[in-house]
Amino acid sequence: MDFSNLHYYVPTPRAYDPKVIKRDLIVYGATPAGITAAIQAKRMGMTVIIAEFGRHIGGMTASGLGASDSGAKEAIGGLSKDFFQELGKYYNTAEQWTFEPKAAKYVFEKWLDDHKIEVVFNQHLERVNKENLKIIEIMMEDGTAYKGDFFIDCSYEGDLMAKSGVTYFVGRESNATYKETYNGIQFGHPHHQFKKWIDPYIKPEDPSSGVLPGITDTTHETLGYHGMGDDRIQAYNFRICLTNNPDNRVPFPIPPSYAPERYTLLLRYINSGVWDTMNLHIMLPNGKTDLNNYGGFSTDNIGMNHEWPDGSYETRERIFQDHFTYNLGMLYFLANDEQVPKPIREEVREWGLARDEFEGTGHWPHQLYIREARRMIADYVMTDHNCLADMTVEDSIGLASYQMDSHHCRRVIIDGRVYNEGDVEVPISPYPISYRSLRPKAEECTNLLVPVCLSSSHIAYGSIRMEPVFMILGQSAGAAAALALQLKTTVQEVPYDMLKKELLSHGQVLQWDDSIEDDPVSRMKSTFGKI
Template sequence: MTIDAAEELSIGQSRNVDLVVYGSTPGGVVCAVRAAREGLQVELISPNQHPGGMISNGLSTMDTLYNGSRSPLYDEFRESIYDYYRKKYGTDSPQFAATNPGYPKTRYEANVAELLFKQLLEREPNINVSMNWIPEQVDREKRLVQSVTFRHRQLKETKTLFAPYWVDCSYEADLSALARVPYRVGREARSEFQEPHAGITYVRERDWPPADGNDRKWQLARDLELVRYDKWYELIPGASTGEADGAVQAYNMRAIITRDPGNRVPIPKPTNYQSEMFTEFGFGDPDKPGLSMPNQKFGLNHPKLVGRQTPYVEGDWQARIEVINQHVDATLGLLYYRQHDPAVPEIIREGWLAYGLPKDEFPDNAHMPYEIYARETRRIKGRQVFTEHDAQLHPELDRAPIHTDSIGATEWFLDSHACTPRRVADSEQEGKVMMKNETFPGQISYKTLLPEELDNLLVPVCLSSSHVGWGTIRLEPTWMTVCEAAALAIVQANEKDIQPANIDVDQLVRQLADRRFLITFFNDIEDHPQADWYPAVQYLGTQGYFGTYNARPTEAMTAPLAKSWLRRLKAHLREPTFSPSQAAQEVLKAERIDGAEISSKAFIDMLSEILDQHPDRKSNVESVFLELAISPEKTLSRGDAARLIYALSNPSEE
């Protein structure tokens, strides 16, 4: 990695590279690193001075409900967190224990996360990193971005980059907007995608467990091998009109505090402090001030200035800085209020006085995060839209709708923080949606990354989704997976000298499966990422071979299910554009039929009959059996059946 020194740049300097990645978010970093490792010359441009996005800016935790592998670079980065604390403090240290090893929600310090992102970049000689630059002008010719001129935020110098491929991994999608990519801001009406939770909504929390929480959907949700929350919210009828609205969900600073006396800076009194501004936020609990992390630090997720966030979305950087400063003042003001205001009980004030800002976090920014948690900004209009329905049960399946071009899986619950401060009766603030125990893991279509009328730009962060659908996508582990997949799409395009919009998506999905990306969620695969059946199960999960969230790869294949899978294979070979969700309905029916176990030999015979009609496919069934080390005489497992179909359905190399 090399880092541009702005002082060395001349106005109008230009450079040619293979790929430009805009945004040093966690997704932007892994996108650049993956492309560089595959041999591309990459320019990583960031509007900020520090890499790592929110993971380096106080998020403090991996927001995921899933503890398994997701994608190579996400897994590598997550493991590097554990390695850092293990090596520096020891396996038996409180610091290592505070990272939550073995639990989905890995914890870390912001400065450590930034260090690890920098190290990830520094190991790649094919990456040039330019910090503090923003796009100023896009030269677009018909369906292609030709070049982009960037301006330094402080020095007012410019440089122009030319590249055949572009990826916008920023939180704000500024490059996409300058390229005239259509986008959405705010909330669609309920009628646009027929989403029950769209538009203006009011919810209230119900008692746990809800009295009607024992139906099929409820049981399937509670059976998911994910972190489950004992919470339940309901829409308030009448008040929830579903009308469209331009407000996005609330932001806040993910500030960090510490009670380590040797690393503590007193909370300053903000300019124009007015105590009455903070009474609505309450006194808090100094014994549980926020998310815990190593070295006696805690991450805050409040206050949220509901209603002050929307000007950030399409504002220039000066307007955005004003929004950021309002949130900084509010965060410091709330802490100061809890430590000093007479309205706060003395014992609580004393508890809060033990905390200060950490000296070793954000030292060049008065120990406050560099970036605001902009949970939602623009969302591009792509060639497919991820909606609430993509994270709900398909009406005829025991899983969400299936996409043959899935490049990543969602698992977080559909949620939105409040969008406006309005309330009715016993409601939460307007716009809040928390669909815990109502959300199901979904699949993200590659087409959601593709703008409608641009062929060489991918947008894997502000991808194409509805406001409600956005709730299950907007997490860093999901973005890191999708952004790494986007890099591999660019690599394929470069190898074939075509545009990312025109790649062989099936080839991409197979490559992701082979590299053990999580592109299909199952309940029973988390501990087996290196199993020989894992790539096959992942791929077939995008093709309609499973009607539930249970892959059951080690169980015996039954005759009814074998016949159903082979009918699906036959249809797939005949017409690759089949509906996978429709196909999975037949599979689900077969899974519910008791049937005799079948041998590998019987499966061979059925496979041969199908594949003999397709000379363009690998039809040497016997050799594939030998290659996969499957004994013809033994009972066939579902995992081995998946391996066979995966291998034999792959188009022959030309």
């Protein structure tokens, strides 16, 4: 199997005669948010270009996350709703909420072509030049310069935001920071926890032998207390597109740097009588699936991503490859290692990579699932008070409707057993997201909008961070940038009444009708599971 093109980062040499590109709006990141931001701005008369770090469009939506994290479908409007209707045309249905990666790619490519929006790939941001609180240009590693009146950071990491000198946070705030309930270190939640007592040591019951791979040795680190803040983020994985169709199935190959000892903990768990690693295996059209994390030990590479948000591109490439090796190695281990019980090996071998997906990267998804990275600190910070309807905002630019959801952040030892820490799953009802959470403070930057790494606490972000919501926020950011250009003002001074009128005219849903659904627990149980 050829994985030579599967990378987060490949350095680009500086061009002999670098380009200078000028547009009204520069969008950084061809994620779903970046695409909708560019389309909305173009519809409102702006000249637009998208600079994409990698070599692919569509972010996670086009990279395996085919079991859409839609929450309440009635809360989705504008281009985000149009996306699912376009998928309906692709599959000859009214709307399509589960989809193959190549179907999402098809819709995004069609949109960009229809609107004549150019995407430039392999654009690795190097520095940002500002004058009088305005971004004047952004410079890439290859020397390309992008000059614009307005900029929208649609990257999953918030790199443009960070390099623009905007204040941000990485990790979990303490509950005390914003007087929240579900933030910080989280003990006691039963979700995706080990169901049995599993020994964490290389030699069972011998702490001096060291701990198994993937476990934090808590003899050298404090466990902390419930609700305490730290710098950890929830786990990443790949959303893996599998199939059991023999005509389209590629057997799991052995990955580079394969190390079967990474799965000793998983083997102990299986031998204890628990086999649930592949339980969150959601069917997509045409015999494919979206494999996600489930249970005590699965695709989440817990605790191995904490350097990602502020890491160099080289650091991120190392983490990317480690996650790839971990995820593919787990599937190969389960399918082939003779230590694994034969019935499980036979079950796993019924599945393989989909031959007609990701053909340029060895049939493996090209986008690592960056569930959270940096988060801006703006004039307004979304918190669990918003999610729980204890507080609402009057400047809504879209709704979030998925539960507050954090994956585990670390795997530790408590009283001699393995314990996953950090998972939270709390049902909510749809709630509005503030425009103020998309724009930096005026004293930091006046022509930048941040719809992905927006201003939010860790746990509120766990609800907001859904791809359909990112499409909503991207479109709203594109409209705000266009109005700011028309009015010759800053993003902070865009009149909300004008923005609201514009968004409603394009089909955005800004307020929730409580009569649609008054049972959030039932609604969350009806969605596709943990994301």
